[in-house]
Amino acid sequence: MSAPEKSAPPRREFLRQLAALGPLLALGSTARASSPAAPAAADSAAVLDAHHQQGPAQPPPTPAQLEAHAKLMAIPDIRMHGAEQIALLLYPGFTALDLVGPHYFFACLMGAKIHLVTNQPTLAPVASDLGLAIAPTTTLADCPAALDVLFVPGGSQGTIAAARDAATQAFVADRAPRARYVATVCTGAFLLGAAGLLRGKRITSHWIVREALPAFGATPVEERIVWDGTLVTGAGVTAGIDLGLALVERLRSRAYAEALMLQAEYAPAPPFPFVTPRTANPALTDALHQMCEPLRDGARELGRLMPASPAVSSKPPLTP
Numbered sequence: 001m002s003a004p005e006k007s008a009p010p011r012r013e014f015l016r017q018l019a020a021l022g023p024l025l026a027l028g029s030t031a032r033a034s035s036p037a038a039p040a041a042a043d044s045a046a047v048l049d050a051h052h053q054q055g056p057a058q059p060p061p062t063p064a065q066l067e068a069h070a071k072l073m074a075i076p077d078i079r080m081h082g083a084e085q086i087a088l089l090l091y092p093g094f095t096a097l098d099l100v101g102p103h104y105f106f107a108c109l110m111g112a113k114i115h116l117v118t119n120q121p122t123l124a125p126v127a128s129d130l131g132l133a134i135a136p137t138t139t140l141a142d143c144p145a146a147l148d149v150l151f152v153p154g155g156s157q158g159t160i161a162a163a164r165d166a167a168t169q170a171f172v173a174d175r176a177p178r179a180r181y182v183a184t185v186c187t188g189a190f191l192l193g194a195a196g197l198l199r200g201k202r203i204t205s206h207w208i209v210r211e212a213l214p215a216f217g218a219t220p221v222e223e224r225i226v227w228d229g230t231l232v233t234g235a236g237v238t239a240g241i242d243l244g245l246a247l248v249e250r251l252r253s254r255a256y257a258e259a260l261m262l263q264a265e266y267a268p269a270p271p272f273p274f275v276t277p278r279t280a281n282p283a284l285t286d287a288l289h290q291m292c293e294p295l296r297d298g299a300r301e302l303g304r305l306m307p308a309s310p311a312v313s314s315k316p317p318l319t320p
Helices: 010-025 042-056 063-073 096-107 157-164 166-177 187-195 210-216 239-249 254-264 282-291 293-305
Strands: 085-090 113-118 149-152 181-186 226-228 231-234
Touching: 042 210, 085 096, 096 113, 096 149, 096 181, 096 231, 096 239, 096 254, 149 166, 149 187, 157 166, 157 187, 166 187, 181 187, 181 239, 181 254, 187 210, 187 293, 210 293, 226 239, 231 239, 239 254, 239 293
Parallel strands: 085 113, 085 149, 149 181, 181 231
Antiparallel strands: 226 231
């Protein structure tokens, strides 16, 4: 006769419960929006409806997953469902990590609609600066006019080229004033600056180009995430992950953002101490800074050509 089954260790049980939550949170881009105050039964129906929208490739939620979803709904102020329209701009030569970090968290917002917007004439995959291609879902012309979030990733010479592109600049200048939030990370700030959206703003960007930001009339800030009204900017590359979480907190709640941190196991522990321009070997810092002088020159030239009409509000938006 076999020995009685032992209960699962606490960590294993935690991971099992987290695995049950994950698929429900990840339904974000297709789940139908419902009122945050809706009864649990109706809310479970919305989850099942989201599954049917995803098609037969996705298994239906299990009873354990629906129970886990109900537990999340019981957390005060978590606001599980919404109907946000979120657009992320794609252009040849963008930096993939600038985009995919925030995209992960945006796509886990249940009920939100994610638009991957290409500045190219077709929906062909758009290659990043290191060759990772992302398949867009819409074009500049077909992107919704009213957005909750307009997000712009950075890059290097591809970003300069996109900022010089008339159609891309017109798109950014048109959508930004209507958006609830305008967000960028790294050198994506160049695209906003070229459209005249940074004048008078406190912003951050990658340390290697921060000194060029005054060319757009902006005040550079040495911080990882900077808010100025409805505009939020992130420092270099990996700061996009933090920016995505900061926006999730604004759009839904701190609890929702923390749930996604758990799901993604976002708890950075680098293999060696954090390296910054202040702590790194000066030879490394100087060489990298010198290598990027053409990029800073390109930003300054964009600043000389920018229009004179800021379009991003300095007033914080009303919380729904």
